[in-house]
Amino acid sequence: MMWSRLPPRFVARMLSGHTVVGLAASVLLYIVCLSGTVMVFHEEFERWEQPGAPEVAPGFEDISPQTVQHVANNALARAKGKPHHFYIMLPIDDMPRMTATTDETTWHADTSGELVGEVHHPWTDFLTSLHYYLTLPAVLGLTLVGILGVLMTALVVSGVLSHPKLFRDAFTFRLRAGPRLRETDTHNRLAVWAMPFHLVVAFTGAALGIATIVAIVFSLTVFDGNVEDFFAPIFGEEVDGSQDAAPLADIPAALNNFRAQHPDLVPWYVSFHDPGTVGQSAEILAQHPGRLVYGDNYYFDANGELTGSTGLATGDIGQQVTASLYTLHFGSFGGLLVKLAYGVLGIMATVVVASGINIWLLKRRQRGRAAPMLERTWRATVWGTPLAMSVVMLLAVLGIGAINGHIAAFWVLLMVLITVAGFTERLSSALLRMATAGVLATTAVVHLFINIEHFHSPAAFGISAGLMLAAAWLARDVPRKSERRASRFEASENRA
Template structure:
């Protein structure tokens, strides 16, 4: 490959990585935590009551009441099933005639806008993963970021392909920091390349599906593609209400029949988590029960049934799917790692952290490549990148740890956990960025790493102190989710403390001609004396 071509690819790789790197750092770090969504959910809501046995019977009565008061809900109304994780409340969802989505939970007297629903800690971390916590446009932003991310992967592969074998394990520690960051960046990128390709492709598809559908629907398919997509992702065939009235089978009964149909189709298991009625209360009404099957590439599937007599209309589960449903479900399985056991989730967790480090190290490599090695005063672009890297990357880690702590401490002062996680996170994140501007990157990096370490350890230790009865009860029942979250929080705190020690050592003892040195003032004075001499 010509040297000019390699330089072009290097330039594209650098700038695509920088443009997408900050968003991808947050997405990968939060995504790593999301691999244990249910465990975090159980940890975050210690006083949540499990659903009683009569929950779905009461849900059936709630649905009938909603349809009586809101006739538009009869066209399509859905309800969630209770699950093992506490925040999965039983709630109904439907669309009014004006297009607004409404929701109503058991025990609520009136509906509310579904967008006003407050999410718990686990759901908020998941939101950070797929839309950075930015309403409406965040998911589309991450779709564009995923495309840029794919371009960075492609150019990086083309750059290193000629020397792939030689660079695979070439990690050379020493005083040459640029070479060290280059080696670490290359090794992690090469070893995790297949997974990054999967994440880039599936991330773009998941985030930009609606945009692509709208574009094709308008430009190519004469307005018919939206209906085709509905059929591709649903087990229900197209149907029309026949009028009249008919009694509906309850969600509990339909869920049980869907489970039987799934087992008969060869699924190892089937746990319903959501269902919807079409033409509720009318002749010809149908229902679709959606749920998960463990240890399969596309774990999420659906069973369509007649809502009046319960006979099975269609099954879209592993082993009984058409090509469209198999492809669509595989995208979810590959991206979220739901097709394996606990060991696979740990692998995805480590890959998420490694991916976050990949983008962080790319920024550090950019800084090392452009700093002046004989001047204490660094260029503006170097100082700006160092400030952004510390404020955004380390600040995001600090903010997420602080959110866990806020979820733990807030209820002790009467705060509702689901109401405080978002304000706590964004306030801590803004504070970290402001602190970086005030303290400068070299000192702020040390401060934020030690602060993140202290908060992370506090999360694990305080939970044991405050909720020791819950911890003992779950251990006695053979459930280790709560203990696992506490131990991982303490372990990550130790990791951040180690990074803080290393960063502080470099700030004190490292090259003073660096944006990461806290001895820049002394270096500037010495440089000025040399110039005067």
Template sequence: MPDTPDRSALLRGEDRSRSGPGAGSPPDQPGFVQRALAGHAALGLLIGGLLYLVCLSGALAVFQQDLQRWEEPGAPEMTAISPQAVQRAIETTLARQGKPTDHAYVHMPTAGLPRVVVTTDNGANYVEADGSYDRPEAHAWTEFVLFLHYYLNLPAFWGMVLTGTIGAMLCAATLTGVLAHPRIFRDAFRMRLRARAQLSRADMHNRFGVWLLPFILALGLTGAVIGLGQLVFQADASARHGGDLEAAYAPIYGAHPAADPRPAPAPRVDRALDWMGRHRPGLPISYVTIEETGTAGQQIQILAEEPQRLIYGETYLFDGAGHFRSTLGLSDGALGKQAAASLYRVHFGSFGGRPVELAYLVFGLALCVVISTGTTLWLMKRRARGLASPRLEALWAVTIWGSPLLLVLAFWLRMAAGPEAPLARVFWSALVAGSIAAALAPSPRLSDWLRQALAAMMALTGLVHWLLAGPLPVPSLVIDTALVLGGLVLALPELGRLARPRPTCERIANPT
């Protein structure tokens, strides 16, 4: 993040009033702006690397359903499935697995993911339109990216608390950044990309930060509430429910049914779906959940989307025989419950179709630029003051360019070694090893090398996937095209140098 202004430049008479943080406030008179600037830089250095990973994976997570289709192109797809076929899919899966399970889930075909997936505590598989078994679900790379965003691949509870803390710190860093730059709104459209490197990066950092301010605050606040809310529910569970976390969640997400372990036939999901078809015919159904599966206490939950609402849907509760009981009240209950049900769609951009998803992708990548340029500026200013940190610069290059390169390589590992490959372990081990190697032998060309490698791997991945994956739906073709074009964009500096004619003396010396 931006550091304090360069005093020597001010003494030399260079005009930094429009280019640097803290413009308009003399550095020799430390005050509110200077203290805010110091806080902004400290927060940026503390969370920069992890925040970059969370934002990069979050920009991809917006398209998690498209990525799942892209990763597993051969799974059967359908626009609808009958209640009888869903019943058959559940019964077939439970019989095939042959093991007791507490929960069972059915992902119904939706516009984003037109596939049916049955998941239990023992595994998940795709099914055909008639409910028959097709193949195991194995979108390991997509799941790895999601867990990187949700938990930074840590255990779920502590990982979510950490990412929630990062969300809160993102809001704090944004606010301190605005307070540290009195001219930031006045110069909101002043972009000097052709200026010297430090000035152009300062403009990108400050302008993107202003333009993205509503998005950053919405993203940071919802992420903080979702992540740090785990601590609130955990404390409530310990204080009031004897450590029972499900009881703490019950006022919002519903209570777990009372256990009755007596064996019972398979739940009649077909009857519950028939009821939905008769009484709620206009509502798209996205999920069916069964709790206490195969016992007398089993309960069926059907999640139906509310297309004109921000909530992720309303939950309809049925007993094991498929008889309607009640709704959870996410659509018409207490305002706090409705707000809680709206956080996820705001955070992941799943409330306005493709335009909103594309906006979240662009904004998410722009936020990565803000994070990258912030720390890069700090390192450049240290170098300008004679305090160069080549090791820190190398570590930051590995973070900015090495981590997305490792994400692409993780996809190829999944393709080569199968869905059981330890993607998270390999990713973090390679990132740590690369960081150590870069710190031990820093090179000023490291950033360029990693960017070129990323460009090549992105373009190669899109091209090879398109050639080998077989017939693809439109979203998967778009992903392949975006990878190729993205690789070309990253390679533009090198392509531009190759296109420029060499000086005359060089052509004479090297006539070939």
């Protein structure tokens, strides 16, 4: 193995760089990894937040192309003014619901094409803001998260290069050793076992975020500040035409023509730019089963005749790679089993981040340079983040506050926990875990009682069961483990 023959000096430099990058990115990277793990199940959470919304069989088992036209007519009749963009989401396996979206509002639709209430999922909206943007303004947040993706990629590479015996010791677990060796084995083993996943998630996250910076720079220097022009060769472009009134493009004809010409593809969205005008443009976004691309756009004219596609599934390799980044990053391929695998791998990535800082803190302690305040604040970060997220989830279920209030609640609670931990040892990991378990269990119970009359979505049962299992895991054997870890830290300090 080439790693076993790396020069010691090179290995030492890699380890030093690995430590520096890890320390610099630790808190934000931990939050991004944890929120990303939960974000894998964002579609299930959306269904869980509104379990009574109509569930529609994927494809055209429960609906017809004429039903989709009826949805469009109803939504446009309710729209305030003339919408610039208009979307109808068709039911698919991962999201068996039909919705209609104008510039301001999204509605659920039933199998008859009637609108039956607005889409409302504040917890998922908060989760999206936290993972995509760290709740910052969009451009700044995407840029920061992209930089964290670059740093995570650097951590994976430097971690491999700084441990020549990493693969040879891939199954070494010294569970009865001291805290430092136990944390080191946990860190290294999980890093090795999930290394391909870590690289894929880090690279795709970096690409999705850094693309924003590149687009802004190029748009300012080449495209007169128009970011859309930068992405046009990949995702296509919108063409502004006459705003004179005209009938809406023929949706049933377009869907029938699409099914006849592409029977193996799955229509997902019917989208309009300037609907109901002479200059309207319309397209069908379709999934390509067995492909990593999220889909491809197929254009149709006012009569429903297909006129071409963007080429995301059949164009240049760059287009196809770009269209695959999102699905690779979130595991949006292969159904629930792939999502569950991504969930487990995401937890592993989160543990790797947490254990990396634990190792550094234990090394300081064993060298006689213990930093008790840092240890306590890091512990509060690790266990306070899921607690703060759980509190936001409970607030969302109770209908308390909106997105800005939830963002404020998350950061204020997390900062309070970290600050308090800096001045007292009473805020232990056991206490934070028990608190998180209590909030998760309470959320599941409250959600059940609020939605008891229409608790029929399979995703609602799955998410609620997952919350109860997570609560049970967090609360397991907490007092005994807390005492045992405290005694190990004491012994470690005495040996130092």
